[in-house]
Amino acid sequence: MPDFRKAKAMVFPRRVVAGSNVVDQIADIARDFGLKGTALIVTGPFTMKVAGKAVAGFLKDSGYDAHLYETGLATLENVDKVVKVAEEIKAQFIVGAGGGSKIDQAKAAAHRLYLPFISVPTSASHDGLASPKASIKDGSGRPGSVDAVMPIGVLADTSIIAKAPYRFLASGCADVIANSTALLDWQLAHRLRGEEFSSTAYAISTMCATTIIESASIIKKNLEESVWVAIKPMISSGLSMSIAGSSRPTSGSEHLFSHALDGIAPGRALHGEQCGVGTIMMMYLHGGGWKQIRDSLSEIGAPTTAAQLNLSRDEVVQALTMAHTIRPERYTILGDRGLSPESAEKVATLTGVI
Ligand SMILES: [Zn+2]
Numbered sequence: 466m467p468d469f470r471k472a473k474a475m476v477f478p479r480r481v482v483a484g485s486n487v488v489d490q491i492a493d494i495a496r497d498f499g500l501k502g503t504a505l506i507v508t509g510p511f512t513m514k515v516a517g518k519a520v521a522g523f524l525k526d527s528g529y530d531a532h533l534y535e536t537g538l539a540t541l542e543n544v545d546k547v548v549k550v551a552e553e554i555k556a557q558f559i560v561g562a563g564g565g566s567k568i569d570q571a572k573a574a575a576h577r578l579y580l581p582f583i584s585v586p587t588s589a590s591h592d593g594l595a596s597p598k599a600s601i602k603d604g605s606g607r608p609g610s611v612d613a614v615m616p617i618g619v620l621a622d623t624s625i626i627a628k629a630p631y632r633f634l635a636s637g638c639a640d641v642i643a644n645s646t647a648l649l650d651w652q653l654a655h656r657l658r659g660e661e662f663s664s665t666a667y668a669i670s671t672m673c674a675t676t677i678i679e680s681a682s683i684i685k686k687n688l689e690e691s692v693w694v695a696i697k698p699m700i701s702s703g704l705s706m707s708i709a710g711s712s713r714p715t716s717g718s719e720h721l722f723s724h725a726l727d728g729i730a731p732g733r734a735l736h737g738e739q740c741g742v743g744t745i746m747m748m749y750l751h752g753g754g755w756k757q758i759r760d761s762l763s764e765i766g767a768p769t770t771a772a773q774l775n776l777s778r779d780e781v782v783q784a785l786t787m788a789h790t791i792r793p794e795r796y797t798i799l800g801d802r803g804l805s806p807e808s809a810e811k812v813a814t815l816t817g818v819i
Pocket residue numbers: 591592640715716720736737740
């Protein structure tokens with residue numbers, strides 16, 4: 466037999482439940498996973514009322530010992546505190562019931578303690594709902610990606626997520642639409658540099674972006690069904706990363722643009738919002754249908770211009786010229802040398818971003 470040495474590990478959640486009022490399934494899920502004893506529920510001041518208390522209540526009703534812990538911003542210091550509390554109460558599993566920053570702390574703490582983790586997101590602003598990475602700020606306040614655990618269960622309750630500001634959901638949709646250019650970049654890197662490629666991950670990621678683009682007209686404010694339509698592609702998009710073994714199927718030049726903005730103008734807009742605007746411009750560079758991208762974003766209510774991202778013309782141009790330097794090993798349409806300031810200004814102007 467010819468020598469064959471390829472091998473890959475793929476990590477997935479064991480159960481993902483999405484739908485209206487599914488939070489009441491928390492105890493059944495914990496039991497099905499064989500979890501016993503004490504749970505630490507990591508939540509925030511607002512999400513305590515929206516989800517934390519309910520999660521604790523359902524667990525207690527089913528005989529679990531449930532401790533609620535209210536945490537703050539996603540910093541290493543706060544993750545240390547979560548770890549300490551979990552150790553003190555001898556938690557046997559951790560539940561994150563909150564927005565992205567609370568979930569990130571819970572899953573980073575679970576990783577450190579080798580504990581199972583269940584995610585109950587109260588908003589959906591990016592495609593990392595089912596991912597083994599957490600975004601945590603270090604001592605100097607710089608955001609970084611730290612190792613975390615893949616949730617064994619995800620309970621995406623549409624009635625809870627629908628109560629979060631609509632801007633988050635629109636941002637999550639934009640993060641999935643961003644797959645459109647990430648996939649073109651991946652294909653380019655595969656053809657040009659022989660980069661590892663997965664057709665399965667490619668197909669799933671494409672399907673997620675297409676579903677959001679085709680459903681754009683029904684994704685709107687104050688409509689729980691919008692969450693229902695958006696949440697599955699958002700979760701599946703994250704799973705395409707598990708299949709690929711990298712973030713390639715969901716993160717290309719448009720994400721590099723967003724990361725560049727995080728350095729130049731931190732905190733002005735949400736991750737998905739920045740990536741969406743990046744997708745319009747990178748699709749233009751790829752020679753693809755950038756107008757369809759722009760129109761879908763605008764129909765969903767996600768930003769399509771620098772002004773809507775609270776950014777100046779110069780900041781956008783600067784981010785465009787810098788983007789290729791952010792992660793040089795990630796080859797994209799920006800190439801090794803990136804955009805010249807003149808070309809950057811041209812692409813941003815022609816696509817109506819500035
Ligand atoms: Zn993203």
